[in-house]
Amino acid sequence: MGLLPASRELVFPGTTSKAPLLLRGVPEYHKPSPEELVDLAIESHIARVNKHSLAGGDESFFVADLGQVTRQHRRWTQSLPGVRPYYDPTLLKLLADLGTGFDCASIEEIRAVLNQGVDPARILFANPCKSPAALVYARQAGVIRTTFDNLDELDNIKAHMPEAQLLLRIYANDDGALICLGEKFGAHLDTVQPLLSRAWELELDVIGVSFHVGTGATNPTSFAKAINHARLVFTQAQRLGFTPTILDIGGGFVDSHFEPTASLLRETIRAEFPAGVTVIAEPGRFYARSAYTLACRVISRRRQLGSAAAAGVPDMLYQNDGVYGNFMNVIMEKEVMGPSVVEGTRGKDISGGKCEKDSEDLSSRGISGAGEQRYSIWGPTCDSIDCVVRETTLEREVAVGDWLKYRNMGAYTSTTATQFNGFSSSHDILYVNSESLPEY
Ligand SMILES: Cc1ncc(COP(=O)(O)O)c(C=O)c1O
Numbered sequence: 001m002g003l004l005p006a007s008r009e010l011v012f013p014g015t016t017s018k019a020p021l022l023l024r025g026v027p028e029y030h031k032p033s034p035e036e037l038v039d040l041a042i043e044s045h046i047a048r049v050n051k052h053s054l055a056g057g058d059e060s061f062f063v064a065d066l067g068q069v070t071r072q073h074r075r076w077t078q079s080l081p082g083v084r085p086y087y088d089p090t091l092l093k094l095l096a097d098l099g100t101g102f103d104c105a106s107i108e109e110i111r112a113v114l115n116q117g118v119d120p121a122r123i124l125f126a127n128p129c130k131s132p133a134a135l136v137y138a139r140q141a142g143v144i145r146t147t148f149d150n151l152d153e154l155d156n157i158k159a160h161m162p163e164a165q166l167l168l169r170i171y172a173n174d175d176g177a178l179i180c181l182g183e184k185f186g187a188h189l190d191t192v193q194p195l196l197s198r199a200w201e202l203e204l205d206v207i208g209v210s211f212h213v214g215t216g217a218t219n220p221t222s223f224a225k226a227i228n229h230a231r232l233v234f235t236q237a238q239r240l241g242f243t244p245t246i247l248d249i250g251g252g253f254v255d256s257h258f259e260p261t262a263s264l265l266r267e268t269i270r271a272e273f274p275a276g277v278t279v280i281a282e283p284g285r286f287y288a289r290s291a292y293t294l295a296c297r298v299i300s301r302r303r304q305l306g307s308a309a310a311a312g313v314p315d316m317l318y319q320n321d322g323v324y325g326n327f328m329n330v331i332m333e334k335e336v337m338g339p340s341v342v343e344g345t346r347g348k349d350i351s352g353g354k355c356e357k358d359s360e361d362l363s364s365r366g367i368s369g370a371g372e373q374r375y376s377i378w379g380p381t382c383d384s385i386d387c388v389v390r391e392t393t394l395e396r397e398v399a400v401g402d403w404l405k406y407r408n409m410g411a412y413t414s415t416t417a418t419q420f421n422g423f424s425s426s427h428d429i430l431y432v433n434s435e436s437l438p439e440y
Contacts, residue, residue: 034434038063039405041430042295042342046403060296060321061428062409066094067435068291073098076283079262083249083279086124087287092116095287103251103282107137114141121145124248126210126282128169128185129153135160147210147248149187151198158202167210167248168195168237170229174222177214177252178333186211192233200240208246208278209233215285215412216333217252220261224268226250231272247277253286285411292410295342296321298402299380314374314391317398322379322386324420326413326427330388333412337389339377341396342403373397377404381421 032040041063049057069091076085086101093116095102102113103126113123120142125134128149138146139161146161148154149169157164171186187195199206209230213222230247237244247269253261269279300318303309321327329335372393379386398404417425 031437032434034065034067035407037067037432037434037437038065038293039342041432042293042403042405045428045430046295046342057297058299058320059424059427060294060319060326061430062414063293063295063430063432064091064410065291065293066091066431066433069094069287070098070433070435072287072290073100075258076286079259080265080279080281083265083281085287086122086126086248086280086282087284091288091291092118101280104143107134110138110141110143124167124280124282126167126248130156132156132160145207148199149185149195151195154195154198154202154204158204162204165205165207166199167208167246168192168199168206168233169210169212170226170233172211172213172222172226172229172250174213174217174219174252176218177222178216180214181212182214189229189232192236196233196237196240196242200242206237206242206244208244208248209237210248210250212250212282213252215252216254217261218254218257220257220264223249223252223261224264227265227268227272234273234277245278247273247279249279249281251282251284251286253281253283255286255290258286288410289408290410292408292413294321294326294406294409294413296339296404296406298398298400298404301398301400314376317375317377317404318380319377319388319404320380320423322381322388324379324381324383324386325417325423325425326409327379327388328416329412331385332416337377337406338392339389339394339404339406341394341398342405371396380423383420 045061045063046057073085073095076083084099084101086103087095092102092113096116096118101122101124102109102118103124104110104113105125105127110123110125114120123143123145125138125143125146127134128147130138130146130153135146135156138144144161144163145165145167146157147167147169148157157166169186170192171182171188173180173182196206211226211230213226217223227247227249234244234247249265269277296319298317299320302316302318304313304315323330327337330337372395374391374393375398376390377388377392379388394404414425414427419425
């Protein structure tokens with residue numbers, strides 16, 4: 001599942017030492033918070049861009065805090081010990097080291113994981129509708145664990161990967177999920193018997209059951225219901241002669257509902273599988289979303305005049321990234337963006353004091369610097385759908401050349417970006433690690 005930003009990568013030269021903080025002239029070392037570290041990376045990148053380009057650079061960029069991924073992994077293992085996450089094949093090195101498996105949707109994703117030297121046995125080809133070419137590639141690469149949910153896929157698998165270890169993907173649905181995957185995938189309970197019988201006839205091996213309640217799920221009971229259904233399917237499979245051992249509880253986990261969801265999951269798994277079962281999961285958003293911050297540059301501004309000004313219509317900011325780029329979620333998930341201003345790259349005080357605005361710099365650009373301002377924010381294309389946020393309040397007046405930052409941009413952003421109107425869909429990523437900073 002390619003949901004993470006992945007393209008050209010830069011490494012912020014302060015991922016593991018206090019050197020960059022001293023270089024910035026901070027008199028006494030103060031361990032920055034994760035947000036401060038990300039802000040420092042943003043500011044140093046902007047300073048670099050400004051130095052090397054007369055016009056100040058034209059591309060938005062990401063800062064990824066690997067420490068945040070580590071913290072999410074810690075949360076996962078504390079709440080769901082024994083449930084091995086199969087992760088999206090980006091952030092590969094870190095997650096490979098953390099011991100996760102990898103849930104891949106395509107040849108390219110499998111290739112990316114294998115290129116990191118990951119054992120093919122750690123990969124689940126979790127796309128229930130694969131092309132013959134994808135099956136041939138996966139088999140040659142040694143990836144033989146995959147999902148199915150229809151009769152034709154069984155024939156496909158028999159023809160191209162007869163030794164496959166199969167998980168039957170069953171229908172599951174959280175009505176409140178941001179995107180319901182059940183519309184596209186998942187065998188309904190009344191179709192399970194013919195599917196299992198056909199797999200048996202074809203002498204294929206069904207080793208378990210998988211489901212996905214939908215991405216951005218908020219109702220823990222949807223997981224519980226899906227596990228109840230999986231239990232029924234295990235029994236049906238056992239009656240036919242299969243020996244299912246794996247329960248794949250999919251993705252859908254969100255930060256805000258994680259612990260209650262995990263608690264109900266543990267309880268339901270214990271109740272439905274008292275003899276034990278190997279449980280795996282495919283969390284995407286949970287690990288990625290909060291680790292990434294996106295910085296965008298304001299490239300143009302329309303100050304309202306005439307009747308619009310009299311009616312209080314907010315001024316309009318145009319930035320170098322929009323819904324055809326990293327903000328597709330504004331349309332797909334109706335996400336309401338809440339950016340904030342990146343303050344001056346000169347001398348931000350991270351030793352506990354308030355962020356100093358460079359008032360000289362602001363006033364030379366005609367910005368009073370004082371007071372909140374309402375804006376609508378638009379992407380760079382010529383399409384009026386390309387609106388990032390209809391109305392938001394920023395800390396101060398913003399002008400062309402200023403940068404805005406958007407937190408929580410790690411899931412379903414650059415991987416869904418297009419090149420509409422000729423705008424680039426590849427972006428720099430700076431990696432920092434707030435978990436490996438010294439305390440002193
Ligand atoms: C098969 C599969 N696994 C995992 C995921 C990741 O889901 P999430 O980001 O909601 O955890 C997806 C998302 O579409 C998916 O289709």
